[in-house]
Amino acid sequence: MKRSSRGFGLIELLVALALGLIVVLGVVQIFIAAKNTYVSQNSAAAMQEDARFVLSKMIQEIRMVGMFGCLGTIVDSSSAGDFNAAQLTPISWDNASLKLTLVTADVGSGGGTPTWTVISDCRNSAVAYSGLRSPTTGQIAFPIRRLLYSFSNNQILMGTGSGNPAQQVLVNNVSAFNVTFGLASSATDVAASTYSSNPGDPARIRSVRLSLTLTDPNNRVRNQTFNVVAALRNRLP
Template sequence: MKARVKGFGLVEILLALVLGLVMSLALMQVFVSAKSTYLSQTSSAAMQEDARFILSKIVREISLAGMFGCLSNVTDASNGGSFSEAFDEPVRWDANRRSLTLATAAVEGGGAWHTWVVHTDCVSAATAYSSGKAPGVAAGELALPIRRQVYQFNKARGELALNGQPLISHVRAFSVLFGVAHSRDQQSVARYVADADSALIRSVRLTLTLFDPDARMPEQTFSVVAAVRNRLG
């Protein structure tokens, strides 16, 4: 009698190959899905971190805008002794140029970069001098470093720049609205408008929309409201 040959038949081998292929495809799908989720979450976290950094920086500078000392009127010696627009309107939004201009206190200290130095006696005079051209501080005067910060959105390049230097890329939109009061004596915000009398501004609403250049996730829009602490008018 012939000995019985033990082993797998053709049908069994084909079935095993099919099952192995199905399991391999399932594992590959799980891996691809996990990688896609990881990339999406990483992109989302990066956008949130960028937005948090940019908006918190602008909010901090808005809160210090108009902090020129004890007097509301500043004579700009760097502008021929006239009243400069920067000091008259320390928070300005140019819708045509898509730029936000701030005249804000340089709180890092006397060694920090600044545009002007305001000398004031808090009684009768406040004069702004260009950085590096200010005279010595007289007795009874304070010297306050002030800087001009210009944030400009370039839609064509999808970029938000600070003083002409790229600050953040992949920006879809950047807008500013002013929370204004009904009158100079009121402190509460009555409505938000695109243009306003500086004396009526009580807060600033910033909106920033970012996108993922690799389209791994939808655009994200971030919005924050910054209170204006200092007198603007």
């Protein structure tokens, strides 16, 4: 047999198979890395979306805390007589039970049944009633809601109403949630100079800092902590 007509030898075939296997393994590694990157980016994006939803909702409501209508003096005609107490402490954070309570003007028209409704003519009278109330001619209705946020069992929950209302889950996979208040040095100062989780004087509160840490249950990405600060638009009593 002529040398030029010989086929591949065993060694040459093994070398070709080894080179082919190396190329295939390289392609597989690239595919796996790309897939892992895609999955981790999706997980991180989902965590960011969850945090954006919860924190933006809280910020919107915190900014409306203390807005009870157009008059400063409001007569409490609620059925339980609980509006005045809520008006005096429209925002509070309980470190022991990890609960954030807000008394805020109803944002938009999709908030459901308000906890109270303040009926006022914006000149001489303002009266708070329980639930939904319709104004008469020459009056304006201000829906007020009491919101309760709580952190329990790695979940942020929210309920609305007096007392201890039933709560619904807003977001899962929460490893930490904390609230601190930016306090002015006195009730007349504008800017916050210190932060405290348990302010003694609500009139010194100027802002609220929320800190939320989310975790991936599948451990595809590290825990992510999100921090936002919301300034109060209305001075507290």
